[in-house]
Amino acid sequence: MVSSTSAALQSPVATPAGADIRIEQVSHQFDGPAGPLPVVDGVSLNIRPGEFVALLGPSGCGKSTLLRLVAGLEPPSAGQILHDGVPVTRPDPSRIVVFQDPTLFPWRTVRDNVALGPQARGTLAALQPRVEAALKLVGLQDFAKAFPHQLSGGMAQRVALARAIVNDPSLLVLDEPLGKLDSLTRLTMQTELLALWQRQGFSALLVTHDVEEAFFLAQRVIVLSDRPSRIVAELVNEAPYPRHRGDPRLAELRHQALAHLGLDASW
Incomplete structure (x- = not known):
């Protein structure tokens, strides 16, 4: 675990330097063999500077597609997305995506993987x-010369996070970044991500399929419907940081989210 995590979680959130993201009536569809396939339908959502927002929804509902649109990896079929008031039309280093797979280059050291963005831009x-x-921020300064095959899954994902934050992004777009980790490493990485x-x-x-993870991390959780995704609930999480997983407030929010997803019968 990163040695500074506990101290960081005890301190207040840093002065917001984050992006102001406005998703305005965004819809998106793909061309399928049977015709257009709608995946996102009229989604409007604001993310305030420095805010942590999570998306929950059924598998295949369009959550990852919405992330790709926000990141500028493709344009929406309708509506617009604004980053600090400017339309998002292409990818930008200020918006960095961290995927489920760390996608490290196996022939590059940890340091060289982290340096990929600045190197590509000539800076x-x-x-x-x-x-x-x-590297120091994610606790990997002693592994700077290691190669990806020498790392655990959690360490590899820390490299991916370091590669993202070295660009000083104003928005971090997280597409199930902890989804392939074992349960104990995932809990540790949740705390490190918060730090x-x-x-x-x-x-x-x-984006996460883990309801508990969403409420442990985020200040707001947006629940989406089946495809094409629409917002069915917005749950505000006012529990202070550091959070405790047994907090009854988190349990109640989790129950509400599961109810919106039709999965609350056994809770």
């Missing part, structure tokens, strides 16, 4: 101190 010489700071968010002050938009 590595100026940003080398930021690379070292990012990064609190220290850096970026806005965060998370």
Whole structure:
């Protein structure tokens, strides 16, 4: 675990330096063999600077598609997305996506994987101190010369997070980033992700299928319907940080989310 995590979680959230994201009546569809396949239908959502928002919904409902639209990886079929008032039309280093798979280059060391963005932009010489700071922030400064095959799953995902934050993003887009980790490593990484968010002050938009994870991390949880996804509930989580998983407030929010998803019968 990152040694500074506990201290970071005890401190207040950093002064918000994050993005103001406005999703305005966004719809999206794909061309399928039987014709257009709607996946997102009229979604409107604001993410305030420095806010942590999570998306919950059934598998295949369009959550990851919505993340791709926010990141600028493809344009929406209808509606618009604004980043600090400017329409999102393409990817940008200020909006970084962290996927479920760390997608590290096996022939590059940990340090070189983290430095990939600055190197691609020709700014590595100026940003080398930021690379070292990012490694330290995720507790991997002693593994800078290691290669991906020498890392555990949790360590590899820390490299992916360091590679993201070295770009100093104002929005971190998280597409099930902890989904492939074992349960104990996942709990540890949730705490470390919170520490990064609190220290850096970026806005965060998370997709997860883990209801408990959503409420442990996020300030607001948006529940989406089956495809095409529509917002069916917005649950505000006012539990203070650091949070405790046994907090009855989190249990009640989890029950509400499961009710909206039709899965509350056994809770």
